[in-house]
Amino acid sequence: MSGFADCKPEAAMVERARHGDMQAHEALYAAYGAPVYTLAMRLLGEPAQADEILQETCVEVIRHLGACRDAEAFAGWVKRIATNKCLAQLRGAWHRKMRSLGDESDVEAALAMAARETGPGPEVDDGERLARALSALPPTARAVVWLYDVEGYSHREIAGLMGKSVSFSKSQLARAHQRLRGLLVTDEEVHSCMRQPSNF
């Protein structure tokens, strides 16, 4: 489940932060820092970029908390800021090359390469394999599946955030799941083949 679901700061804490209390801001950061970083890592896949998104989001929260009048809406407000920044980053020049590679290259090969780097074995659990498969998806499909399946955005909201249509969001979600299936099946087959005793 999205880490933002557990981000429910007390109204008094939000109010203190709104008045410039930096200790209150730090307490808020303790609640939303990891969810923002996780969101950015899942969407962008690069620790340096995720760190940058986190810091930009924090600065925006500190400077514009007055725009968030309702403490109940705080987590959603922060999530929206971070999501917009991640999607802007995906649209930027840094990611164009990765996007084109992701769309045109063999993503199965990317996962196989990732598997070779750490080596197959029982230490690689299902969650780790799923995380690797997610990171091997093309950026747009990866963003849509994470925003929809985990962060709870609707197709209409995703369409609005990306400046695309609802059907685009739906087709990207389907594409993401088709790719995930291919990646995980391939991975399972690779593992089962490698665990089989040799007949020679």
Added chain:
Amino acid sequence: MHATTEQLLSLRDGEPVPAEVAAHLDECAHCTRELVRLEQARDGLRCLPPLQPPPSAWQEVLLRAAPGPAGPAAARYRPRPALLAALAASAVLAVALLLATGERETGAPLRGTTTDLVASTPAPASSVEGAGTPELVERSRRLESALRAMPAAPRVTRTSTALAVAELEDGILEIDSTLSTRDIGPERQQALWRQRVDLMDALMQVRYAELADAR
């Protein structure tokens, strides 16, 4: 005929699907397995553990958000004269580019428009002359942020402008690709970062002029 992934996702998420699709699921073991797999994939994604940011992240935030001259990081969020001058100079060149390649009847920006304003701003000397690699990297990062902060391109743009943008972006990506290789010496690295800053400057020029031209 089996249900499509989109239809199965609609079923998974409780969205309406054609009656025949729902009926098909009652009889088809393959599609039922697929539906379960989609549910498991969603549940698996939701169960991935949260990732922790670097321990120093909050300290960096404090430096950035500081209202006064708290350090180099804090300066990132204040407009800097050098940067503004560079942007203005960039705009001058961009306007020149647009006027040189465009089909404007008069060949000059309309008086009182933003284009006219930036075209009348004198260009400063290059701000990256003699800069070391760290300064170039920092400047490149600032330009990247400034570009990201610019409004989206207008719906209708000149073909020549679109081509210029694509060429500049391709050039930047080519440099990024070279920079990502490990076997380049410090001098070559510095030269590449300098080229990158120049290209990003030019890209900023074109994008700025594109926006000004659209008004």
